[in-house]
Amino acid sequence: DTGVSQNPRHKITKRGQNVTFRCDPISEHNRLYWYRQTLGQGPEFLTYFQNEAQLEKSRLLSDRFSAERPKGSFSTLEIQRTEQGDSAMYLCASSLRATNEKLFFGSGTQLSVL
């Protein structure tokens, strides 16, 4: 069990650029979640996958955001045409199965949009 791994740890980009983050969950975990956290706030749900299927996406999520989880393993989160308001910590979490199982979080990717 190597834990949930997120790359990169930090990303600085200019407004209007596209960025992509990667999350490698714990290998046997079939649920994968993406959250966004800003300073002074708790994690805000973005989307989650059951294996390769994206089951739910937050209504707050702009269509500039897209996530994939090919083959039900690692996941990528892409933000197109970044805006300064996208600056945040992007957290990935995984769990073994649904229904009250605890989430295992990665250390996050800190995005700064200049």
Add this chain to the structure above:
Amino acid sequence: AQSVTQLGSHVSVSEGALVLLRCNYSSSVPPYLFWYVQYPNQGLQLLLKYTTGATLVKGINGFEAEFKKSETSFHLTKPSAHMSDAAEYFCAVSDRAGNQFYFGTGTSLTVIP
């Protein structure tokens, strides 16, 4: 819909003193409740969770929390604070399907030597 409210964004206690971090939830159905801790530069870790059964749940590092339905609360306590307890603490709620977890805004705990 579920939500949680954490009262007090910053709490300071002396080393050895009681730690009390407050969390109230809102849910139309019996919820599952969690406390997570986030140490600097680390990911969130589960401290404890309540699903069903005993309303007093014990977690790691000497923390415990009590589910009080009548008060819609799930406050986190520890009898004696240690310097290593300094961190950000998040209360969270999920529905029984576990499809989403809703987090509070967090409480930053400072332990004064």
